[in-house]
Amino acid sequence: MSVNQESSQVAIRRRSWRDIDLRAVAPFVALALLLLVGALVNPNFISINNLANVATRSAFIAIIAVGATFVISSGDLDLSVGAMVAFIASLMILFMNSGVIADPVLMLLTAILFTIIAGALCGLTNGLITTVGRIEPFIATLGTMGIYRGLTTWLSQGGAITLKEPQLQEMYRPVYFGTIFGVPVPIVVILCVTAVAAFILYRTRYGRHVVGVGSNRDVARYSGISVNRVRTVAFVIQGLCVAVAVLLYVPRLGSTSATTGILWELQAITAVVIGGTALKGGAGRVWGTICGAFILELVGNIMLLSNFISEYLIGAIQGAIIIIAMLVQRSLVRKS
Amino acid sequence: MSVNQESSQVAIRRRSWRDIDLRAVAPFVALALLLLVGALVNPNFISINNLANVATRSAFIAIIAVGATFVISSGDLDLSVGAMVAFIASLMILFMNSGVIADPVLMLLTAILFTIIAGALCGLTNGLITTVGRIEPFIATLGTMGIYRGLTTWLSQGGAITLKEPQLQEMYRPVYFGTIFGVPVPIVVILCVTAVAAFILYRTRYGRHVVGVGSNRDVARYSGISVNRVRTVAFVIQGLCVAVAVLLYVPRLGSTSATTGILWELQAITAVVIGGTALKGGAGRVWGTICGAFILELVGNIMLLSNFISEYLIGAIQGAIIIIAMLVQRSLVRKS
Amino acid sequence: QEEKKVTIGVSIPAADHGWTAGVVFHAERVAKLLMERNPGLHVIVKTSPDPASQANAVQDLETQGIDALVILPTDPDPLVNAIKEVKDKGTFVALVDRAPSVNDASVRDLYVAGNNPALGQVAGEYIKATTPDAEVVVIRGLPIPIDQQRQDGFDKGIEGSNVKVLDRQYGNWNRDDAFKVMQDYLTKYPKIDVVWCQDDDMAVGVLQAIEQAKRTDIQYVIAGAGSKEMIKKVMDGDKMIPVDVLYPPAMIGTALEMTAANFYSQVPVRGVYTIDATLVTEDNAQDFYFPDSPF
Amino acid sequence: MGTDVVESAPVVLSARRVSKSFSGVQVLFSVDFELRQGEIHALMGENGAGKSTLVKILSGFEQPTSGEILLDGKSVTLPPNGAAEALGIVIIHQEFNLAEHLTVTESLFLGREVTRFGVLDRKFMRAETRRVLDLLGSHVDENAMIGSLSIAERQMVEIAKAISRDARVVFMDEPTAVLSREETYFLFQLVRKLREKGTSFVFVSHKLDEVMELTDRVTVLRDGQWIKTAPTSTLDGEAIAQLMVGRELSSLYPGKSEPNVDEEVVLRVSSVSTGYVRDASFEVRRGEVLGFSGLIGSGRTELMEAIVGLRSRLKGEVLVRGQPVPSGDVHAINKAGLVYMTKDRKAKGLLLNAGMMANLTLQSLGRHTRLGYLDPASEQAALVRARRRFDIRVRDDTIVAGRMSGGNQQKLLLAKVMETDPSIIIIDEPTRGIDIGTKQQIYHFISALARDGRSIVVVSSEMPEIIGLCSRVAVMREGQIAGILEGDEISEQEIMRYAAGLKKKAA
Ligand SMILES: Nc1ncnc2c1ncn2[C@@H]1O[C@H](COP(=O)(O)OP(=O)(O)OP(=O)(O)O)[C@@H](O)[C@H]1O
Ligand SMILES: Nc1ncnc2c1ncn2[C@@H]1O[C@H](COP(=O)(O)OP(=O)(O)OP(=O)(O)O)[C@@H](O)[C@H]1O
Ligand SMILES: [Mg+2]
Ligand SMILES: [Mg+2]
Secondary structure (H helix, E strand, O other): OHHHHHHHHHHHHHHHHHHHHHHHHHHHHHHHHHHHHHHHHOHHHHOHHHHHHHHHHOHHHHHHHHHHHHHHHOOOOOOOHHHHHHHHHHHHHHHHHHOOOOOHHHHHHHHHHHHHHHHHHHHHHHHHHHHOOOOOHHHHHHHHHHHHHHHHHHHOOOOEEEOOOHHHHHHHOHHHHOEEOOEEHHHHHHHHHHHHHHHHHHHOHHHHHHHHHHHOHHHHHHOOOOHHHHHHHHHHHHHHHHHHHHHHHHHHHOEEEOOOOOOHHHHHHHHHHHOOOOOOOOOOOHHHHHHHHHHHHHHHHHHHHOOOOOHHHHHHHHHHHHHHHHHHHHHHHHHO | OHHHHHHHHHHHHHHHHHHHHHHHHHHHHHHHHHHHHHHHHOHHHHOHHHHHHHHHHOHHHHHHHHHHHHHHHOOOOOOOHHHHHHHHHHHHHHHHHHOOOOOHHHHHHHHHHHHHHHHHHHHHHHHHHHHOOOOOHHHHHHHHHHHHHHHHHHHOOOOEEEOOOHHHHHHHOHHHHOEEOOEEHHHHHHHHHHHHHHHHHHHOHHHHHHHHHHHOHHHHHHOOOOHHHHHHHHHHHHHHHHHHHHHHHHHHHOEEEOOOOOOHHHHHHHHHHHOOOOOOOOOOOHHHHHHHHHHHHHHHHHHHHOOOOOOOOHHHHHHHHHHHHHHHHHHHHHHO | OOOOOEEEEEEEEOOOOHHHHHHHHHHHHHHHHHHHHOOOEEEEEEEEOOHHHHHHHHHHHHHHOOOEEEEOOOOHHHHHHHHHHHHHOOOEEEEEOOOOOOOOOOOOOEEEEOOHHHHHHHHHHHHHHHOOOOEEEEEEOOOOHHHHHHHHHHHHHHOOOOOEEEEEEEOOOOHHHHHHHHHHHHHHOOOOOEEEOOOHHHHHHHHHHHHHHOOOOOOEEEEEEOOHHHHHHHHOOOOOOOOEEEOOOOHHHHHHHHHHHHHHOOOOOOEEEEOOOOEEOOOOHHHHOOOOOOO | OOHHHHHHOOEEEEEEEEEEEEOOEEEEEEEEEEEEOOOEEEEEEOOOOOHHHHHHHHOOOOOOOEEEEEEOOEEEOOOOOOHHHHHOEEEEOOOOOOOOOOEHHHHHOOOOOOEEOOEEOHHHHHHHHHHHHHHOOOOOOOOOEHHHOOHHHHHHHHHHHHHOOOOOEEEEEOOOOOOOHHHHHHHHHHHHHHHHOOOEEEEEOOOHHHHHHHOOEEEEEEOOEEEEEEEHHHOOHHHHHHHHHOOOOOOOOOOOOOOOOOOOEEEEEEEEEOOOOOOEEEEEEOOOEEEEEEOOOOOHHHHHHHHOOOOOOOEEEEEEOOEEOOOOOHHHHHHOOEEEEOOOHHHHHOOOOOEHHHHHHHHHHHHHEEOOEEOHHHHHHHHHHHHHHHOOOOOOOOOEHHHOOHHHHHHHHHHHHHOOOOOEEEEEOOOOOOOHHHHHHHHHHHHHHHHOOOEEEEEOOOHHHHHHHOOEEEEEEOOEEEEEEEHHHOOHHHHHHHHHOOOOOOO
């Protein structure tokens, strides 16, 4: 009897191993397929230079999506992130333009700190409205989306907000355009942010609680977890990630307007889902998210590099590719 | 004992009346408050003429949102509806411009039939990708959103598609601008569509199945309900509602472009949620949805009629009002 | 007839409303024309919906190896850095229409511009001249700088007259939104003389709203850009659309031709080239009517 | 363990005149209850008597409307949401309290994860989980996802979760309802061991034999009122049942009616295979009650689900009255008159957020449709009928299914399935969590159905039930039918022999 049972246990372990791994691997397979398609479309595509470009500019969505992974894993949704980017970037630039601190280095550092605090506060606002106000996160963050974007329009008086100090701009530029050991800074930042996020999600008590809350709120509550706190903190993490994205965004263009970050929320959520996290909550895959963000950016890149697709149809083909990428994933997982 | 039970039953009936009603009434209370605010802001606001205008132009979102109520009740989500409006409207106008039928009356009727079929097919596509393809509805319909919008851009070559035949246009115009017994046609259409939808959702077997599938798919499956069919049909209903909205949309401006219906999906979902339907699925409130659509449109109207709000801040205040409307609802329901 | 190999990258906004659709149309038209004329020339046209993706597109064009970049930025300031990247590599840069706050030789070689402030100013001056005591409502576009420039131009145009601006609201360069805004204006103001909506697309919605309300107090609507529909109305002597202010999407073609000339003719092309915001009236409308354009 | 030891032990936790109402509906009426150190105290009562409610009040999950709770003789207000764990009070909920997406280890430690320098000590937690599971004799993999476990396995996890806390008081609300003899045996052993160390237990169960076997004292509730507390040794099963129901119970099982050998075969299953089940064949005649026995995880549920189309069959055929039914089409199979009642009432049986009526008619809406229009009056009539027929007791007519007592949920589920008026019914664990009085009703009901010419397949882990009801019994082992027993062969020992693999019959 015991022999028999042992064998059944082995069987089960094997099954679950295959299961989990394939599901985590699926987005990477989709990515590999895309790289292949890209290489066929244009030989320049597979150059280090191009791939580095793509990875670099996926940074904004990737970093925001890492935050979204927390929010989504805990069973919520944040639609305000795109507007939040515009709002926080405006605040940061206005702060730097204000010239309250004369020393440029000190100014930059203070501005960075300021941005991070602003991000956390915006996230906190979202979190409190959702949890304390008990409003569906979809609606709560749609509301704050309007608020953040409206405030940006107001701050910019309908125009653009541009970094004035050339010295500051010069100093700050390398944060987007520079490299560390030959690797573009944004890629390094993506990796760091993701590593930290993965650590938090998989290796800390808080990460466990996020998954617990996302999987079943009542169970989490009965296990003595303070559900609202966990959810609110997830929103704050989202806010921090947005702030980090802003820190990379501002040196890139040195300017923002009320149209900055439009539809980024949808892209971030798409990246999260393509990465294998379920929108229903209860399971987060941070590395998959990064992969999803990269896939999204690659699709656009391939479209641009290919010269045989009518520009009118680009949107249609992007849509189709996303669906196909998901189908590839599904069929992989199903086979297992 | 039996006396006891009877009295307790009476108590129950009284309580449940309060309970159910307040939740259903909450959006209407929010609406009433808004009307009050509007009347204070501008005396013209409360004129029959203005209210009729607002109700009339809420028709598109309202009708689409009625369809969304089905999709959301069954536990799915459709983000493609805005793009679908643009796509179907383009098809309809192109069909009418094609001149395949000489007689204008016959042409118009055929075009209407054609539009309805196109709507159903678009909905069916969404449904099949989501259910048979087993892709999260969020991603599946985000993909088809790209596809429908891309195809529209392609059909219009980036510009506008305009109804050419002046005779057809003249004949068709009253469908948006006309009145029936003094009531604008679109309002009549909203009421009819909602009444039919309410009947289907509350009084037919299919409606029950929608709610069953939305609240627990396994239970529905174990009860012999064909879950995928119910979900797919909900998407088809959504497509039909979009088609009806298009039938009203085309006579209004006689023209469409790739920007038609941008962000309507978010508005429709917002209307549904403001109306009291939970995004988690399992409960639909059709009349609440209509009320939600009306609230959304009113908020914009009040902003425009007020004289003391900077045009830069309108978005922010709209966002805030939506959140406040939800808070009002919540507090009402909690008190009960 | 030179065989010289030249690649020109063209980066323009995606066709998201009438005017940008016109831009795409003319860019493609001229690209084809030029490639036929110069066998060695290769023109790649790429469209982008927003500044961030346009910055990406510029990068991608560069990846493909281009000798010149012709760019009509969706929003100029956010794209300065991306453009400078290209320029610093020695690529010829022609900037079209929308200027960043710093617009000098460090950013571009050639600047071909429609005149945004003038678009507003010409409209304003027309109103000042025809109806000096008019009460005007304004429908703006999207909250981006060119919209602001047009507003400022308009204010300058009506300066020193009795023209009174009753209200300004955003219509997002979208017909449906303009329809709504106009409906509400009509509710709000019992008497409106003139509507300035600065864009032909929005004028479509405005006219419908006026027609529906059966209001006769509105004397005319001034739009702008020069779409074939509106030019047609001007040509036909429509009372509601007596004039249109030109802001031709064809300017992208002009810039492209000039850029090609930089490589294939001996004259180096540099500096600023402004296209007037011409007032189209019944008399000259014939010259600006392109029935084939999507716009 | 002698009763006298317990008599003298100090009282740990007690309730004094505790009452409870849910939005105006009173379900507990001034109940007294006391638990001594080191005793195992049974809490008995009919479905809906208020046992779970009392247990929840004593563990802080609900607050009493009036009355007081004393811990070590001092009046306390227990903290909510399981925070009473800090006081040494833990509970095994009647309804599972596990999150699908967590692994067994993660579930066990949810809310009290062990960390080292802020980092989860996953190795330690896994080892600890394994240790507790082994103590319970459970072979559940500590890395398995909860979502992939069967109900019984989840119950074991739920038990392990409670046991692993260093508790002074453990409430067990029907822990054995889905367990087989083996697991129950291991559980009882562990409970006895912990009692030696001074832990007190409150044991809620509808299985009288278990109560007699394990507990020291019994408290009986009826309709939310305290009826009696007495040492178990002074009572017998009969007496307890009588106290619970308030009347004398006639024999539990109705007489078996053997169907005619030449009765029509209405259901023929031939060599059905699924992922786990291999080559299962059996047939059921008109008017027959066929039992299915076996250990947990022997594949009974999987086989039944494959038969009714809830799972795809890899192989094999199912014939209803000679007509083959399609694989995977539940609706068509229901129409052919074959229905299945799941044992997982919470996840697969009832819409927990919907009321009784919506649940009752969900599977049979066609019967209430007139020209496409659902007739509320007809549905209402069906509800009244079903409540009478299955004795569904609720104090509040508009209550949502999730708030009903466990046993009444089970009755509602049975009513729902019966609403389809099937000719062949497969019932998985028909009396899970059902009180003795109602059990008797259900048994008589099943037997009446059989006499009525319907055929019933009863899948059950309760041996007496199988023996008392069925004229033939199929025993499954590791996905295969080990044998089908008839007549005198049907005995507990014989069934166990087949189930454990000591004996096998070619089908
Ligand atoms: N949250 C609640 N809201 C309303 N009524 C409730 C709630 N919880 C329990 N009840 C009601 O209280 C009564 C007692 O339920 P309880 O669950 O305590 O019964 P029980 O003795 O455990 O029954 P069973 O043996 O079936 O589990 C039932 O009528 C039930 O419907
Ligand atoms: N050795 C094994 N290999 C693979 N799967 C197994 C094994 N043992 C058990 N299982 C799984 O266990 C399930 C069988 O449990 P099922 O619920 O059908 O059994 P049961 O006899 O009804 O027992 P229970 O009382 O637990 O419901 C199958 O779905 C199967 O996947
Ligand atoms: Mg109970
Ligand atoms: Mg079973």
